[in-house]
Structures are given as C-alpha cells and as structure tokens.
Amino acid sequence: MNLKLVDSVVKEVEASKSEVVNLCSKLVQFPTVNPPGITTDCVKYIKAYFDKLGIKSTIYQRNEGKANICATLDGKKTGKIMYLMHLDVVPEGDRNLWSYDPFGGIVTEGKVYGRGACDMKGSGAAAMVAARILSNVDPKERCTIDFWFTCDEEIGATDGAKWLAESGMFKADICLEGDCFMYPEDPSIDIGCSGSMRTIIKTSGKAAHGSQPHLGDNAVDKLIEVLKHTKNLEKFPLKVFDEMKPVYKSAVKYYKRQKSLTDEQKAGFVKCFKHPTVSLNLIRGGIKSNVIPDTAQAYLDIRIRSGCNMSPIKQRMLELIKESGVKDTTAEISGPSSGYYEKPTSQPVKQLIKAVELATGKKPALKILMGGNDCTRIKEAHLPIACVGFGAGDEGIAHLTNEYVSIANLMTTAKTYAIFPII
Ligand SMILES: [Zn+2]
Numbered sequence: 001m002n003l004k005l006v007d008s009v010v011k012e013v014e015a016s017k018s019e020v021v022n023l024c025s026k027l028v029q030f031p032t033v034n035p036p037g038i039t040t041d042c043v044k045y046i047k048a049y050f051d052k053l054g055i056k057s058t059i060y061q062r063n064e065g066k067a068n069i070c071a072t073l074d075g076k077k078t079g080k081i082m083y084l085m086h087l088d089v090v091p092e093g094d095r096n097l098w099s100y101d102p103f104g105g106i107v108t109e110g111k112v113y114g115r116g117a118c119d120m121k122g123s124g125a126a127a128m129v130a131a132r133i134l135s136n137v138d139p140k141e142r143c144t145i146d147f148w149f150t151c152d153e154e155i156g157a158t159d160g161a162k163w164l165a166e167s168g169m170f171k172a173d174i175c176l177e178g179d180c181f182m183y184p185e186d187p188s189i190d191i192g193c194s195g196s197m198r199t200i201i202k203t204s205g206k207a208a209h210g211s212q213p214h215l216g217d218n219a220v221d222k223l224i225e226v227l228k229h230t231k232n233l234e235k236f237p238l239k240v241f242d243e244m245k246p247v248y249k250s251a252v253k254y255y256k257r258q259k260s261l262t263d264e265q266k267a268g269f270v271k272c273f274k275h276p277t278v279s280l281n282l283i284r285g286g287i288k289s290n291v292i293p294d295t296a297q298a299y300l301d302i303r304i305r306s307g308c309n310m311s312p313i314k315q316r317m318l319e320l321i322k323e324s325g326v327k328d329t330t331a332e333i334s335g336p337s338s339g340y341y342e343k344p345t346s347q348p349v350k351q352l353i354k355a356v357e358l359a360t361g362k363k364p365a366l367k368i369l370m371g372g373n374d375c376t377r378i379k380e381a382h383l384p385i386a387c388v389g390f391g392a393g394d395e396g397i398a399h400l401t402n403e404y405v406s407i408a409n410l411m412t413t414a415k416t417y418a419i420f421p422i423i
Helices: 003-014 017-028 040-053 117-135 161-166 219-235 242-256 263-271 311-324 347-360 375-380 407-422
Strands: 057-061 067-073 080-086 111-113 144-150 174-177 188-193 195-204 277-285 295-304 329-337 365-369 386-389 404-406
Touching: 003 117, 003 347, 003 407, 017 040, 017 111, 017 117, 017 407, 040 057, 040 067, 040 117, 040 144, 067 117, 080 117, 080 407, 111 117, 111 407, 117 144, 117 404, 117 407, 144 161, 161 375, 174 347, 174 375, 188 347, 195 219, 195 311, 219 277, 219 295, 219 311, 242 263, 242 365, 295 311, 295 329, 311 329, 347 386, 347 407, 375 386, 404 407
Parallel strands: 080 144, 080 174, 174 386, 188 365
Antiparallel strands: 057 067, 067 144, 111 404, 188 386, 195 295, 195 329, 277 295
16 A cells, blocks of 8 residues: 555645535535436536546436436556445425525535535535546556446436446446445444335225215225234344344444434434334325225335345235235335345455545444445446445435535545545
C-alpha cells in the first residue's frame, strides 16, 4: 500500500471541504422527487462537472426523463470498482413542517438540509469529489473505476439500477454502494441488506345491507381474523448462519445507539435480528358505511435480515393463514428475496474496513442495512459483483422532514471513496 499517496489524497479531500458541501447543496436543489423521478437536469449538471475536468462520462436512458450517468476513470491496476449512487428522492411531504426549504440545499450548523441530502445526494457529492481527486492519481496506482449515478431507486429501480444490471451495463468486481447510513462520530459499513417477502392477503364474503349483518358475510371481519394469525410470523425464530452471528451482534449494538430511543424501540432492534418483522402498511375493504363488504385486502411488508435461512419462512406464513381457519382467503406472496450479504472475511469487506480506518482512524462497525438498496438489483441479475456499502447519510434521518446530512459524514465519505481504490 502506498501510504504516501493515501496521505496526499486525504489532504486533498480536506482542502476540498467547501466543494463537497456546495456540490451536495447543489444536488439537493434539483427536485428529483419520485414519482415522477425526473433526473434529466441533475444528470446534465453532473455531466458538466465531469466534462469540465476532462473525465469521460456517458448518459444512459431508455425512458424520457429517467437519466442515469456513468463517469469512468481508466486505471492500470487489475480489477474494476463501481461506485453506485442514486439521484431520486422521496416526496418532501407537508412543506409547512420543514424548517428550511426542502429543495434549498441550505447549509447551516454543520449540516446540509433538504430532501435527499441524507438519502443520498451527500454520498453522490462525495463520489464526485473523490472522482476528481482520483483522476489526478497516476493510473498505475489505481484500477478502472466507474462512478454511477442512477434514477428510480425509490420506486424499484425500473429505469435505473434494475435496467442497468439486467442489460449488462454494470461491469465490475466490486460495487461500493453509497446508500448507507452512519453516525458522524462512529463509522459503519454495510455488508448486505435485508430481504423481504411482500404479501397480499385477500378475503371474500357476501354483501348485504348494513342493518342486517346476519344476512351478509363480512370480508373485513374475516381479514382482521386472518391478520391476527399472520402477525405471529414475528415469533418465527430465524436461523442465523454462523459467519453472520458477530455481524448481527455488531449491527444490533450499532442501531440501538440511535439517540432518544425508548427501551421498547431498542428491544425492537434486538427482535428484528432474531425474527421477521411484519408490518401491515395498507388495507382495503368496503365501499360505504352501510354496506357489508364482500372483499378486503391487506398488504404486509415483511422484512427478514439477510444472513439467515429464508426457506421455511414462506411455508410458515402459509401455515399461519391456514391455522386462522378463515374460509375464502387467498394469499399472494412474492419472495422471500433473501437480500444479500458478503462474507465478513471477504477481500472487498476487508478493503473497505481498511479504507474507513485510514480515513477516520476508527474501526467501522459491520452491519446489515435494515431496508434494501440498488445492490439487490445486482444480486438479482446474478452479476458476479461483490457489493459493500458505505455512505454519508446520517443514521435515522433518511426520508424524514428536515432531512439533512452532516458535513462530518460528507468528509468521512469523500475520504473513504478517494482511498478505497488505491489500497
Ligand atoms: Zn436511498
């Protein structure tokens, strides 16, 4: 390892603080809210940044407004790394609840505020500056690097990472995903993300006048009964693979550190690494308050941490529905998708740990992302790319009102991104 080079790269990032902050603020000012998730202008801005530096970049788009961009630095070392950032953001919600304009990119109190600052334009800005610094590094000292900025992550990556992965556009040995979160004083890396099992339960009955329920067959009542049973999936004990036990332990410890958690919330983190989580997030049934409903549907968001045996989970769900004894019930279950994880002892994980140590002087905690990110698209397309995650987002801030990213996290991330390919 060329420690002198690492040292000079770190110094260059430190001297680029205002650039990282300004870029983050600028990216936030593009309202890439998804839906509709139009990234054209934001991508044009990124292209102009790379053009000015003489770094080649290409825009990939198959549907109007859904632009993705990849900037490439050719290197002479073996191997190839891709950085993966998404540009779309979730809606800002009620603007009156925001202390600052959600698309103002306001910089104050050591933070950049705005929708997408945390998830994940902060990481995007860090990657842009890392690319500029790495472009000045001797190509003999680094491998070829692609910097991807994609659309559509927040709605299933249809015209973004999913399309790019399936059409063979992603080519690399290692993907460094920036859609990850940490505490400024306490770095962490994601070696995987959670899996899911989306489930729709439907019940049917018979409509009748609301005044004579005995003549009808109430589908909502039936659905409520089934749901009492399916909630018991949260008691199902997950079998954790041995190599992942220490990672689970470190992840729980990390997540519990979140500020102002109640004891119950802390216990929730412990529980969700031992059992699936079952969240009833959408329910439909009935047409009017005086009509007995003849159909009802419930949408369950079931998440399972990767690194455990998934196969019996669907079976147990079907059993629970059966155990409810409710007639005229059907279930549509997609998955379980197992999420993914890289072995904690694998080379890409070790390389990322080293890069974070060099950037911060601290050993990062290993964890599994609670939700999913674009790496699942790479894994679903069966691409032979190891995926590890490190990003600027502050833990627990993504998708919230008054979303922000701390400048401390931006700097740690830019340093790590600049170091990762040269060690
Ligand atoms: Zn994200």
